[in-house]
Amino acid sequence: MHDRAVRRRRAVLLVLVTASLILLTAYFGETSDGRLHSAQRGALGALSPIQEGASRVLKPFRDLFGWFGDTIDAKDERDRAIKQRDDYYSQLVDAKNRLREAEQKAGLNDRDTTGGMAQFGPVDARVYMHSPSSWYQNLTINKGTDDGVRTGDPVINGAGLVGKVETATGGSAVVTLITNPEFATGGITSDSQEPGTVVPAVGALGDLLFKFVDEAKRVRQREIVYTAGTISSRLESRYPRGIPIGTIDRIDIGDGELDRRIHIKPAADLKRVDMVQVLTEPHADLEGK
Amino acid sequence: MTITSASVIRLTLLGLLGGLVQLSVVSQVTVFGVPADLSPLMAVAAGFIAGSMTGAVFGFCLGLFIDISLYRTLGVSSLVFTAVGYGAGRIRELRDPAHGLAPVAVGAAGTAVAAIGFTLLQFLLGVQAPVSLLLLREILLTVVLNTLLALPVYAIMRRALLPFLPEDPRRRRRRAYTTGGLSPISRV
Numbered sequence: 001m002h003d004r005a006v007r008r009r010r011a012v013l014l015v016l017v018t019a020s021l022i023l024l025t026a027y028f029g030e031t032s033d034g035r036l037h038s039a040q041r042g043a044l045g046a047l048s049p050i051q052e053g054a055s056r057v058l059k060p061f062r063d064l065f066g067w068f069g070d071t072i073d074a075k076d077e078r079d080r081a082i083k084q085r086d087d088y089y090s091q092l093v094d095a096k097n098r099l100r101e102a103e104q105k106a107g108l109n110d111r112d113t114t115g116g117m118a119q120f121g122p123v124d125a126r127v128y129m130h131s132p133s134s135w136y137q138n139l140t141i142n143k144g145t146d147d148g149v150r151t152g153d154p155v156i157n158g159a160g161l162v163g164k165v166e167t168a169t170g171g172s173a174v175v176t177l178i179t180n181p182e183f184a185t186g187g188i189t190s191d192s193q194e195p196g197t198v199v200p201a202v203g204a205l206g207d208l209l210f211k212f213v214d215e216a217k218r219v220r221q222r223e224i225v226y227t228a229g230t231i232s233s234r235l236e237s238r239y240p241r242g243i244p245i246g247t248i249d250r251i252d253i254g255d256g257e258l259d260r261r262i263h264i265k266p267a268a269d270l271k272r273v274d275m276v277q278v279l280t281e282p283h284a285d286l287e288g289k
Numbered sequence: 290m291t292i293t294s295a296s297v298i299r300l301t302l303l304g305l306l307g308g309l310v311q312l313s314v315v316s317q318v319t320v321f322g323v324p325a326d327l328s329p330l331m332a333v334a335a336g337f338i339a340g341s342m343t344g345a346v347f348g349f350c351l352g353l354f355i356d357i358s359l360y361r362t363l364g365v366s367s368l369v370f371t372a373v374g375y376g377a378g379r380i381r382e383l384r385d386p387a388h389g390l391a392p393v394a395v396g397a398a399g400t401a402v403a404a405i406g407f408t409l410l411q412f413l414l415g416v417q418a419p420v421s422l423l424l425l426r427e428i429l430l431t432v433v434l435n436t437l438l439a440l441p442v443y444a445i446m447r448r449a450l451l452p453f454l455p456e457d458p459r460r461r462r463r464r465a466y467t468t469g470g471l472s473p474i475s476r477v
Contacts, residue, residue: 009342016349016371023353024364028414036363043357051358054309065318072320 097274101126104275107158117156120240121281123147125155125173127273137177141276144168148280152238154227157276160244160267161185161227165278173278177270178245179206186228186237187245187264192218195228198245198264208246208264216260223248225264230283240282290339296453300335300343303449304351307331312358323427325434326400327442328355328366332374333399334439334446337392338454341378348374362414369406373399396439397432404428 027036055062108124125141143149145168153165155175163177176183179200187198187210196213210225225248229241246264253260290296311327318324328351336344348370355366377395380386386395405428447454 012342013345013371013375016345017368020349020352020364020368020371022364023367024362024414027363040357040360040363044360047358051309051312055313058310058313062314062317065314068318068320073322076321 100272101274104158104273108156108275108277110158117240117243117277117279119281120154120279121148122156122277123149123280125149125276125278127276130273137180137270138163138166139175139177139273141173141175141278142171143278144171144173146170147278149173149278150280154239154243154279154282155276156243156279157268157273159269160246161239162268162270162273162276164238175276178208178266178268179270185239185245187225188228189219189248190224190226191220192223194219196225196262198225201263206266206270207249208266210248210262210264213260213262216262219248219251219262221248221251224267236283238282240279290343290450291453291455292343293453296450299449299453300339300347301350303335303446304331304347304354308351308354308358311355320434321430323430323434325438326403326431327435327438328352328370329373329400329403330396330435330439330442331446332370332403333377333396334392334443336374336377336379337381337395337443338447338450339378341375341382344374344376344378345371346374348372365407365410365414369403369410372406373403376402390440392443393436393439396443397436400435400439401428401432404431 023036027034027040030036105124108122123143125143125147127139128142129140141149141155149165149168151165151167153168155162155164161178163175163180163183166174166176168174178185178198181200184197184199186195188195189210192215194213194215196210196216199209199211201207201209210219213219225245227239227241227243227245228237229239230237244267246266249263249265251260251262307327315327316324332344332348332351335347339347349367352366352368352370353363355361356363377399380395408424408428
């Protein structure tokens, strides 16, 4: 009895496997016009209305389950989109930084060639640290004494004077900005040619004052103030002549001539300095003479 | 299982309905880009519930139905599901696993066997496809999804075929307790 059941089970399996293999071989071997293909098409034609009807009936279930699947897929897609957006954003930031650096470098090159700064031994440097304090306005650059940078060297960018080297190590230097309270230099106006001293306005961060001007009433708004350079051979200026410091922004008229306060807006955008040049030979023009 | 015309009709209806649900609903719902596949689960459940012979026949017919419906090479799914249904039946006949999660394990194993077997047959038939991580990922995800669905599919199939199954002594014992019968322990 048991043997008969086993034999029957094996026989059924053998028949089914053989049938499958015959079907497979015959189907695979015949052309698309063959009997099996035709039979399959016929069966498919008969089944398709049932399948279509079932598909319509089951659509709500499909939508329900699809909602779960879509939600999971949507979350996945959202995460991918966020990651992609972040990648693009970082690429954009990188491109913008490169563009800004390129613009600043172009300004510096222009200043070297047309502004005549090439003679002062400019050394290109990248700003890698900005002072977080508004009171101690300085920044750190990636060039130091190994590159010929020394304490007191003027620092410029494409727009104008940025500051001076406060201290320098082998591979880096700290630059004091012109808006730092300790900064002071001689300047001269572009049109009226009035000399004076440029100092930071105490209590007004980012603002400069043009002081000790002999004939202050001749100074006009929107005049450009340049570095005056060395006027006396006994007192050599740190800065070569002709570097733009800023523009006369406004003039406060007081009770008398001495109360006149001339405000200068720095030419360089000191909040966004990425590339600068250190003039390592600031007295080259004097030596030439 | 007692083979009668009623049981054959019920199995046929189950296969048809399951195949239609698979083709109309389940195959269009993807989780992580992969749909579940109820067909191997049904073949496994049929074999596990009704025995190796019924499982093999059910798997063959279901495979044929799927191949016809999808206009695929006839015989491929039949061969694979025959083996899966027969194997599940043999596990039941030889081991008779009583654990409640046995259908889950058998369903997962059956799905894996079906997926790998189907892939191997496709390669043997000359389908040009590289064995890529994507393919392995798809097989793995299908197995995972089917593992989750194995228990409900088994429960539905079992419920549908219950009238044709021989009385299970375990079930009889449980029913006796719940309907007020005394357990052997309380009798002592």
